[in-house]
Structure formats: C-alpha cells, structure tokens
Amino acid sequence: MEVLDDDDNYSEQLILVQQNLRSMPIEIVQRYAESTEHLDLSHNCLKDLSWLSEFEQLRYLVLDSNRLHESQLRTLQVPLPQLEVLMLNKNEFSDLAATIRLIRRLFPNLQYLSLHGNPICPDGLHLQPFSSYLDYDYTYYSNFIAQSLGKLKFLDHAPVKRSFNYESFPIKGHDRSENTLVNTTKL
Numbered sequence: 001m002e003v004l005d006d007d008d009n010y011s012e013q014l015i016l017v018q019q020n021l022r023s024m025p026i027e028i029v030q031r032y033a034e035s036t037e038h039l040d041l042s043h044n045c046l047k048d049l050s051w052l053s054e055f056e057q058l059r060y061l062v063l064d065s066n067r068l069h070e071s072q073l074r075t076l077q078v079p080l081p082q083l084e085v086l087m088l089n090k091n092e093f094s095d096l097a098a099t100i101r102l103i104r105r106l107f108p109n110l111q112y113l114s115l116h117g118n119p120i121c122p123d124g125l126h127l128q129p130f131s132s133y134l135d136y137d138y139t140y141y142s143n144f145i146a147q148s149l150g151k152l153k154f155l156d157h158a159p160v161k162r163s164f165n166y167e168s169f170p171i172k173g174h175d176r177s178e179n180t181l182v183n184t185t186k187l
Contacts, residue, residue, distance in 0.1 A: 036057060050077060083107045085112040
C-alpha cells in the first residue's frame with residue numbers, strides 16, 4: 001500500500017485511493033490520524049468507518065465510489081463536529097431520510113455535501129431516460145436536505161437554497177407542523 005502525504009505539512013493530506021481497503025489499517029490510523037485534515041479514500045470497498053473518530057483534525061473527507069450505504073455510516077459511533085466537507089458520490093445510499101439523519105448526527109457542522117450518483121440523488125446519473133420528474137425530484141431532495149442540515153452551504157453542485165414550501169413535496173416520515181423528522185417505524 002502506498003500512502004501519499006505531504007512531508008512538508010506532515011500528513012495534513014492523506015490519499016489512499018484504489019487500495020481495496022475494507023477498513024483503515026491500524027498502523028495508518030496511529031501514524032496519520034492526529035494531523036490529517038484532508039482524507040481521500042475514493043474507490044475502495046470500505047465496510048467499517050469506526051476508525052474515523054480517531055481523525056480529530058479531519059475537515060475534508062472523500063469517500064466516493066466505495067459502495068457505501070447507511071449501514072456503513074452507522075459503524076461510526078462518535079460524531080466528527082470539525083468535518084466541513086463530505087463527498088459521498090457514486091455510492092449506494094438508498095434511504096434519503098435515514099442517510100440525512102445519520103449525516104446530521106455524525107457531521108453536525110457540515111457545510112458541503114455531495115451525493116451525486118447515489119439512488120437517493122435524482123441527478124440524472126442513474127435515472128431512466130426521458131424522466132419528466134427530474135426537476136421536481138431534485139427540488140424535493142435538495143429542500144429536504146437543506147431543511148435537515150441547517151449549516152449546509154453547498155449541496156452537490158450548487159449553493160443551498162432553503163425553501164419552506166413542503167406542501168408540494170410530500171416527505172415520508174416528515175411532520176409538516178413541526179418541520180422535523182418523525183419516527184416512521186410506528187406507522
């Protein structure tokens with residue numbers, strides 16, 4: 001395994017792209033967690049993210065193309081309040097409400113989030129041709145995320161626009177009167 005870091009900045013940036021990682025090796029965590037601010041683990045096979053809690057300086061995290069879904073996010077038990085940028089493009093997140101609940105809990109100060117290429121993101125990357133609902137679906141998706149993540153400034157490819165008009169965007173598990181998520185397991 002080749003670790004790409006900048007010796008002058010002593011591993012502020014750690015890039016482990018296409019290393020076939022299922023988890024982070026303990027020796028890498030021990031050596032780099034204390035000083036890494038930017039971590040890129042794109043194109044791996046991550047199954048466990050519990051080690052991320054050791055990266056207390058982490059501000060920028062790229063987990064693109066890892067086949068991640070909600071269960072992998074649940075392996076991270078400790079929030080990372082310092083994280084500002086999270087890239088989760090081309091993964092397998094399929095439950096919008098569950099994914100955003102996890103992101104809100106784990107990354108409370110997130111300012112930039114990208115979910116392109118996931119089943120929950122109606123960005124046209126995985127939709128059937130001739131879909132007439134793309135604009136409507138993306139507006140619903142972006143409004144839901146903007147309302148759920150109050151500190152978010154950018155979503156996918158654009159600045160966040162907050163709209164409080166949910167009447168035309170029925171959200172499963174969303175209580176319009178309180179503008180909060182409700183537990184849908186009792187329904």
